[in-house]
Structures are given as C-alpha cells and as structure tokens.
Amino acid sequence: MSTEQFVHDWRDWKTAREEDLAAPHGWLALVSLDWLQEVPRRYAGIPGLWWQDAEAAYLDPEDAELTHEGAPVTGVRRFELVNSGAGTRVSAGDVEIEVARRSGYLIRVHDPKAPVLRDFHGVPAYEPAPDWVLTGVFEPFDEPRPTTVGAVVPGLSHVYTAPGVVRFEHDGVEHALTAFNGKADGLSILFTDATSGVTTYPANRSLSVPAPDADGRVVLDFNRAVNLPCAFTDFATCPLPPEGNRLAFAVEAGEKLPHERES
Structure with a gap:
C-alpha cells in the first residue's frame, strides 16, 4: 500500500471514529452518574424511583413516561446485568438513562444537549x-x-x-x-x-x-x-x-x- 493510500484510509477511519463519538446519546453526552442503593430513592434530574439488590437493579416509573427497548415501562422493571458488561437504556423524552453493573449498579444520563458534546471538535x-x-x-x-x-x-x-x-x-x-x-x-x-x-x-x-x-x-x-x-x-x-x-x-x-x- 502506498503512503498516500495509508494516510487516506487513516483519515477515513478518524472521521468515522469522531462521528461515533459525536452521537447524540454517546459517551460525550454523559451528564451524570449515580450509584444505586438498596433503598428506593429519586435522583436529581432522573424520573422514577431506583434501587438495587445483590442481583439486579430496579425501576419504579411512578407517573413518568418511560420506555425500555421500545415498550412503555408501566410497572416495576428489573434489570439483571453482567458485571463489567454492556448496560441497558431507559428513554425519558430526549434523554437516555443507562443502567450498568460495575460491581454494584449505576445509572447515568446521556443527554444530547450535554456541554461536552456541544463543544466537541x-x-x-x-x-x-x-x-x-x-x-x-x-x-x-x-x-x-x-x-x-x-x-x-x-x-x-x-x-x-x-x-x-x-x-x-x-x-x-x-x-x-x-x-x-x-x-x-x-x-x-x-x-x-x-x-x-x-x-x-x-x-x-x-x-x-x-x-x-x-x-x-x-x-x-x-x-x-x-x-x-x-x-x-x-x-x-x-x-x-x-x-x-x-x-x-x-x-x-x-x-x-x-x-x-x-x-
């Protein structure tokens, strides 16, 4: 491969990489991280009640309009995830609430209006x-x-x-x-x-x-x-x-x- 082609391929890769980073609900859209507790509670800016036990995380949507995997969350939802593995997401309007297991369970909000995402260049x-x-x-x-x-x-x-x-x-x-x-x-x-x-x-x-x-x-x-x-x-x-x-x-x-x- 010529050096010119090598550089061209790298620049194409870099463009795709930065487009992925700039996704509206990607990593640059994170605006908060909270660790769940065993007692149900609310978290600032996040609808519903959230808690965990030794195996899973739980969400009570209360009166909030939330969806998970395209379906409305109408009652208490249980999320049992692999430690250090992929999370799952709950949608609340234009934000996504990620649930992940990192020893304990956490929730973090991906907001397309996040300052880091807005200023990314x-x-x-x-x-x-x-x-x-x-x-x-x-x-x-x-x-x-x-x-x-x-x-x-x-x-x-x-x-x-x-x-x-x-x-x-x-x-x-x-x-x-x-x-x-x-x-x-x-x-x-x-x-x-x-x-x-x-x-x-x-x-x-x-x-x-x-x-x-x-x-x-x-x-x-x-x-x-x-x-x-x-x-x-x-x-x-x-x-x-x-x-x-x-x-x-x-x-x-x-x-x-x-x-x-x-x-």
Missing part, C-alpha cells in the same frame, strides 16, 4: 505513520483467564477474559501485552506507554487488533490507538490496563490527550 492525534504498524504473534493461554483490573474510579474493579498475550518487537526488543476479547474474533489491548500523562491520557489507551491469521500473526496499528470514554468525561468507569501492559517506550501514534482534558 475532534480528537487530537499524532500524524499517521506506517512505521507504527507492527506485526506480532498471538499466543493463546491453555484456557482463557479471568483477569481483574482496576478502574479510573477508586475502589472499583473490572473482570475481563484474557485469551492470551500478543508478542511483538520494537527497536529490537520483544514486548508482551495481555489481550482481552475484542469484536469479530479480534482482540482488545489496554496499554500505557511513555507518552501517558505527557501527550496522551494518563490512565489508558485501547488498541483493537484484528483476528489472528492461521499462524497466529496479528497486526498492531498503533495509529488507531484510541482514548477510552474516561478520557473525555468524569462519568465513565473505564478499566485500567492489566499488570504488565505498560510499554517503556513512547508510542507516538494514535489519539492524544483530548481537548476536554487540556486544562
């Missing part, structure tokens, strides 16, 4: 460079390993399944990064490096890696390393990289510290 990034497309090898574990990692929220942890490690060389030195399951049989790698806290977000960046080929080879395109939602908003509970996923060298590729964090 793209994500700073290093200029694309073919030199930051590296080849590695995926080495699967004998059995996938549940792996506990910290979070940007103190005292919180996440548990993900790690199918193996990715080994690659940079400047003649071998490195190994624990990989989690990604999309479409691919892998997801959380990492920090020598740019973290300098030109990139301190806590983490994420790299999606396409599925390994028949020989276990993978492509690590660090030009497409992205910020997690916590880089843009204080209402995210993003995971930290697993132990050992700090690279000693500077990965001067991919997304930089967002404008929202420059102050």
Whole structure:
C-alpha cells in the first residue's frame, strides 16, 4: 500500500471514529452518574424511583413516561446485568438513562444537549505513520483467564477474559501485552506507554487488533490507538490496563490527550 493510500484510509477511519463519538446519546453526552442503593430513592434530574439488590437493579416509573427497548415501562422493571458488561437504556423524552453493573449498579444520563458534546471538535492525534504498524504473534493461554483490573474510579474493579498475550518487537526488543476479547474474533489491548500523562491520557489507551491469521500473526496499528470514554468525561468507569501492559517506550501514534482534558 502506498503512503498516500495509508494516510487516506487513516483519515477515513478518524472521521468515522469522531462521528461515533459525536452521537447524540454517546459517551460525550454523559451528564451524570449515580450509584444505586438498596433503598428506593429519586435522583436529581432522573424520573422514577431506583434501587438495587445483590442481583439486579430496579425501576419504579411512578407517573413518568418511560420506555425500555421500545415498550412503555408501566410497572416495576428489573434489570439483571453482567458485571463489567454492556448496560441497558431507559428513554425519558430526549434523554437516555443507562443502567450498568460495575460491581454494584449505576445509572447515568446521556443527554444530547450535554456541554461536552456541544463543544466537541475532534480528537487530537499524532500524524499517521506506517512505521507504527507492527506485526506480532498471538499466543493463546491453555484456557482463557479471568483477569481483574482496576478502574479510573477508586475502589472499583473490572473482570475481563484474557485469551492470551500478543508478542511483538520494537527497536529490537520483544514486548508482551495481555489481550482481552475484542469484536469479530479480534482482540482488545489496554496499554500505557511513555507518552501517558505527557501527550496522551494518563490512565489508558485501547488498541483493537484484528483476528489472528492461521499462524497466529496479528497486526498492531498503533495509529488507531484510541482514548477510552474516561478520557473525555468524569462519568465513565473505564478499566485500567492489566499488570504488565505498560510499554517503556513512547508510542507516538494514535489519539492524544483530548481537548476536554487540556486544562
């Protein structure tokens, strides 16, 4: 592939990435985060009564007009979710109330009028460079390993399944990064490096890696390393990289510290 085509493809990817971030009910639309308690209660700006027990979260809509998965919520609704997994959403007018399980249950509001979303004007990034497309090898574990990692929220942890490690060389030195399951049989790698806290977000960046080929080879395109939602908003509970996923060298590729964090 020519350098011109490489840059063109990267710019198309970056445009799609920023359009996804700017979705009206996406991560930049978050305006609040509340942790549920065992006693039903109301939360500022959120209709209904909310609470949790050891297994699930609950919503009593009272007189509010709420919908879940396209259907009106007319009575007490129970939400039993996977810890650290995907949430579900309740619609209230033009906002969406996300319910998620992060050890305990939380609710957070996605508002298309959110100031962060309103003021969003793209994500700073290093200029694309073919030199930051590296080849590695995926080495699967004998059995996938549940792996506990910290979070940007103190005292919180996440548990993900790690199918193996990715080994690659940079400047003649071998490195190994624990990989989690990604999309479409691919892998997801959380990492920090020598740019973290300098030109990139301190806590983490994420790299999606396409599925390994028949020989276990993978492509690590660090030009497409992205910020997690916590880089843009204080209402995210993003995971930290697993132990050992700090690279000693500077990965001067991919997304930089967002404008929202420059102050």
